Amino acid sequence: MSTKLESMRPQSWQGVDDIVIIGGGLAGLFCALKLAPRPVTVLAAAPIGQGASSAWAQGGIAAAMSPGDTFDKHLADTLAAGAGIVDERIARLMISEGPDRIRDLLGYGVPFDRDLEGQLLLSREAAHSERRIVRVKGDQAGRAIMEALIATVRKTPSIRVMEGYVVEELVAEGRFVSGVIARPDAGQSKTRVAFPARAVVLCSGGIGHLYQVTTNPAEARGAGLGMAAKAGAMIADAEFVQYHPTAIDIGQDPAPLATEALRGDGAILINRAGHRFMTDLHADAELAPRDIVARGVFAEVKAGRGAFLDCTKAVGAHFPDLFPTVYASCMAAGIDPVTQPIPVVPAVHYHMGGVLVDADGKTTVDGLWAAGEVTSTGVHGANRLASNSLLEAVVFAARIAENIKGMLPESSLYEWPKDAGENDELVTLEDSAELKALRRGMSAHAGVIRDAEGLKDLIREIVRLEGINKRVRFSNMATAAKLIATAALKREESRGGHYRSDFPEPVEALRHRTFMTLKDAERIAAEIAG
Ligand SMILES: Cc1cc2nc3c(=O)[nH]c(=O)nc-3n(C[C@H](O)[C@H](O)[C@H](O)COP(=O)(O)OP(=O)(O)OC[C@H]3O[C@@H](n4cnc5c(N)ncnc54)[C@H](O)[C@@H]3O)c2cc1C
Numbered sequence: 001m002s003t004k005l006e007s008m009r010p011q012s013w014q015g016v017d018d019i020v021i022i023g024g025g026l027a028g029l030f031c032a033l034k035l036a037p038r039p040v041t042v043l044a045a046a047p048i049g050q051g052a053s054s055a056w057a058q059g060g061i062a063a064a065m066s067p068g069d070t071f072d073k074h075l076a077d078t079l080a081a082g083a084g085i086v087d088e089r090i091a092r093l094m095i096s097e098g099p100d101r102i103r104d105l106l107g108y109g110v111p112f113d114r115d116l117e118g119q120l121l122l123s124r125e126a127a128h129s130e131r132r133i134v135r136v137k138g139d140q141a142g143r144a145i146m147e148a149l150i151a152t153v154r155k156t157p158s159i160r161v162m163e164g165y166v167v168e169e170l171v172a173e174g175r176f177v178s179g180v181i182a183r184p185d186a187g188q189s190k191t192r193v194a195f196p197a198r199a200v201v202l203c204s205g206g207i208g209h210l211y212q213v214t215t216n217p218a219e220a221r222g223a224g225l226g227m228a229a230k231a232g233a234m235i236a237d238a239e240f241v242q243y244h245p246t247a248i249d250i251g252q253d254p255a256p257l258a259t260e261a262l263r264g265d266g267a268i269l270i271n272r273a274g275h276r277f278m279t280d281l282h283a284d285a286e287l288a289p290r291d292i293v294a295r296g297v298f299a300e301v302k303a304g305r306g307a308f309l310d311c312t313k314a315v316g317a318h319f320p321d322l323f324p325t326v327y328a329s330c331m332a333a334g335i336d337p338v339t340q341p342i343p344v345v346p347a348v349h350y351h352m353g354g355v356l357v358d359a360d361g362k363t364t365v366d367g368l369w370a371a372g373e374v375t376s377t378g379v380h381g382a383n384r385l386a387s388n389s390l391l392e393a394v395v396f397a398a399r400i401a402e403n404i405k406g407m408l409p410e411s412s413l414y415e416w417p418k419d420a421g422e423n424d425e426l427v428t429l430e431d432s433a434e435l436k437a438l439r440r441g442m443s444a445h446a447g448v449i450r451d452a453e454g455l456k457d458l459i460r461e462i463v464r465l466e467g468i469n470k471r472v473r474f475s476n477m478a479t480a481a482k483l484i485a486t487a488a489l490k491r492e493e494s495r496g497g498h499y500r501s502d503f504p505e506p507v508e509a510l511r512h513r514t515f516m517t518l519k520d521a522e523r524i525a526a527e528i529a530g
Helices: 003-008 026-035 071-081 088-107 141-154 223-230 260-264 290-302 316-322 324-332 388-407 433-445 452-468 472-490 518-529
Strands: 019-022 040-044 159-163 166-173 176-183 191-196 199-202 241-248 268-270 308-310 342-351 354-356 368-370 418-422
Touching: 019 026, 019 176, 026 040, 026 141, 026 388, 071 088, 088 141, 088 388, 141 159, 141 388, 166 191, 166 223, 166 472, 176 199, 199 223, 199 388, 223 354, 223 368, 223 472, 223 518, 241 260, 241 290, 241 324, 268 290, 290 342, 316 324, 368 388, 433 452, 433 472, 452 472, 452 518, 472 518
Parallel strands: 019 040, 019 199, 040 159, 199 368
Antiparallel strands: 166 176, 176 191, 191 418, 241 342, 268 308, 308 342
């Protein structure tokens, strides 16, 4: 082991167990807490609380806990949103364990809103037939949940948190993952560090930053999906991506949201000519399902007519008081939403597909478990029901903890993290021409509206970019992009978050999930790229 590593090793590294969790969002931290007092190491690309979608969640967590609600009703809503391909058994399991996980969160100190009698205050959201969303101070759920969990994690001596460690590779020996290689200093260090582990839990979040416009933090860039696929894990339903229809189009990355509540309050969508285009597309106009509104907005933007959320009449002078966050974003960009329409564009928001896991969060590769947005458990099908994703993160993180505790003996101490050698590849990705081209291509061809020609162009472009930029972090992203693009090409129908203009209807024979390895994706890509 190198002297350098020896000298930087804190005392607290001694006697650490061999469970490594990748990611410090809700899934990662909840799993670490559920494993306590077993020692675990959490590796997070950014300081915990930052660089995680979990902290940005505005709605809350869905759980059937109100007197009029039942697991069956929550299941029915989940099945309807998922457009025919939800795994009913797994969804039922998630829903039935929801209330217990909410009680766990309360135990960790999450200050969920309560009524005057001290009962949990449950709100209703679009596509939920009952009031079942637990929230914190209206739209503060994500931040409050993460603050409570972080405080508990910091007080839990068995959890070692390594912040600023960007994991670049899963070390695979045959069909067994035996550790990870990470780059410290927010991924800027030349030295890489290996963490040998007998259990690796992947909780690295989503894929938003594979696209030009997204609501996700920069760390949600598909790295976990790419790394797991490279280690041989089966990937499921990669083609299903959910878009938020009204991100504010002011060139910010990530894009701020113009919340759906604005449309709920009567704001309308118009193009540059002032035409209210959603009335042409759906009887519910602006309140049509998310994917339909996203396609309407996308079509106007693509045709060069622009799309704008006009709140001047419906909200007007009340804007600063009612929607202070949106107001601040607009004003910072020189748009006064009290008097001016807000330019909007659809933004990638959530990935339904991901690393295939079973009911215990086990992937198809030994030694590798996964939880949260990086996974495909089957509960979302082709479209996620709002507020089911935080629920999925906690339910499966808890199941993983139980599974690992049952499988690995208590006393497994691991070797010290090992120096994985210097590697002076240029690590800054943000301004690389290949990354920009990848994100541009994904938005243009694997976005809200897809077709075979566009997807084939994109696949050829991904292969070309991989040939130019061979850095491991870019390769992880390109791998994730390739899985999404090839899965989208293969699904010759439209369903949920996946819309093909050349196959605009659902096809009954295709009403099933899709499963794909990286080898499958590469074979398809090779056929197209020639
Ligand atoms: C704006 C917004 C609002 C949302 N609102 C809701 C809502 O109200 N209700 C709901 O249910 N869902 C909501 N979602 C979705 C939900 O927030 C996410 O699906 C969920 O938080 C994912 O949790 P996670 O732990 O899997 O990932 P994250 O919380 O994104 O955490 C991922 C972690 O992995 C780390 N990481 C990533 N790559 C690496 C790497 N290579 N090495 C080391 N660490 C890495 C990240 O830094 C982070 O710590 C929202 C999402 C967004 C973006």
